[in-house]
Amino acid sequence: xxxxxxxxxxxxxxxxxxxxxxxxxxxxxxxxxxxxxxxxxxxxxxxxxxxxxxxxxxxxxxxxxxxxxxxxxxxxxxxxxxxxxxxxxxxxxxxxxxxxxxxxxxxxxxxxxxxxxxxxxxxxxxxxxxxxxxxxxxxxxxxxxxxxxxxxxxxxxx
Numbered sequence: 387x388x389x390x391x392x393x394x395x396x397x398x399x400x401x402x403x404x405x406x407x408x409x410x411x412x413x414x415x416x417x418x419x420x421x422x423x424x425x426x427x428x429x430x431x432x433x434x435x436x437x438x439x440x441x442x443x444x445x446x447x448x449x450x451x452x453x454x455x456x457x458x459x460x461x462x463x464x465x466x467x468x469x470x471x472x473x474x475x476x477x478x479x480x481x482x483x484x485x486x487x488x489x490x491x492x493x494x495x496x497x498x499x500x501x502x503x504x505x506x507x508x509x510x511x512x513x514x515x516x517x518x519x520x521x522x523x524x525x526x527x528x529x530x531x532x533x534x535x536x537x538x539x540x541x542x543x544x
Contacts, residue, residue, distance in 0.1 A: 409428070409508060409513070409515065409543035409544070410427065410543075410544075411425070411426070411427045411428070411543065411544060412425070412426050412427075412515055412541035412543035412544070413425045413426075413541060413542060414515075414539055414540045414542055415539070415540055416438065416537045416538070416539040416540075417537055417538050417539075418536050418537020418538060419521075419533075419535035419536065419537065420438065420440035420442055420447065420449075420535060420537070421441075421442070421537070422438040422439055422440035422449070422537075423439045423440075424436065424437070424438050424541065425437045426453075426541060428455075432454055432455050432456065433452070433453070433454060433455070434452075434453045434467070435450070435451070435452060435453070436450075436451040436453055436469070436471075436502075437449065437450055437451075438451075438473075440475075442477075444477050444478040445475055445476040445477035446475055446476060447474070447496065448473065448474055448475060449471060449472070449473040450471045450473075451469045451470065451471035451500060451502050452469050452470060452471055453467045453468065453469030453502065454468055454469060455467040455506075458505055463508045463509075463510070464505065464507050465505070465508075466503075466505050467503070467505075467506060467519075468501075468502065468503045468504075469501070470499065470500065471499070471500050471502075472497070472498065472499050472500060473496070473497070473498055473500055473523065474495070474496070474497045475495065475496045475497075476493070476494070476495050476496075477493065477494055477495070478493045494527075494528045495527060495528070496525050496527055496528060497525070497526050497527050498523055498524050498525040498526050498527075499523070499524045500523050501521065501522050501523075502519050502520070502521045503519060503520050503521075504517050504518055504519025504520065505517065505518055505519075506518075506539075508543070513542055513543045513544060514540070514541070514542060514543070515539075515540075515543055516538070516539070516540055516541075517541070518537070518538050518539075519537060519539070520534070520535070520536045521535045521536060522534050522535070523535060
């Protein structure tokens with residue numbers, strides 16, 4: 387994780403041009419919990435819809451988020467954002483994994499609510515955005531449980 391932080395700082399500090407233009411749509415990957423394929427689409431200058439498709443617990447999960455964006459720390463092209471949404475998925479945990487919460491629980495589904503709080507930096511030299519976030523999740527099913535996750539996203543915008 388420290389290497390990811392160093393790379394992020396290096397990229398943010400080393401660009402020759404001031405960063406970013408507003409983008410409309412971006413797709414990419416998110417590392418962390420959950421690791422996912424991510425897509426973000428701005429519906430206006432400050433509001434975006436983000437979708438995550440992740441595969442874990444021997445299955446998949448689809449998450450949809452509504453986000454509000456604003457400039458952070460008066461730094462051009464650095465935005466903070468927050469939002470909320472929900473998720474639904476299916477899992478198959480018939481394979482026991484030592485120490486894993488869902489060990490040997492069989493098949494089932496998950497549904498719940500999600501929040502997100504993060505920072506995103508958009509580059510102009512290349513059509514690329516880098517984000518870091520915290521994403522708490524509350525599962526209603528298969529049993530009530532609160533999860534705390536976070537990740538780093540790398541998105542190509544167009």
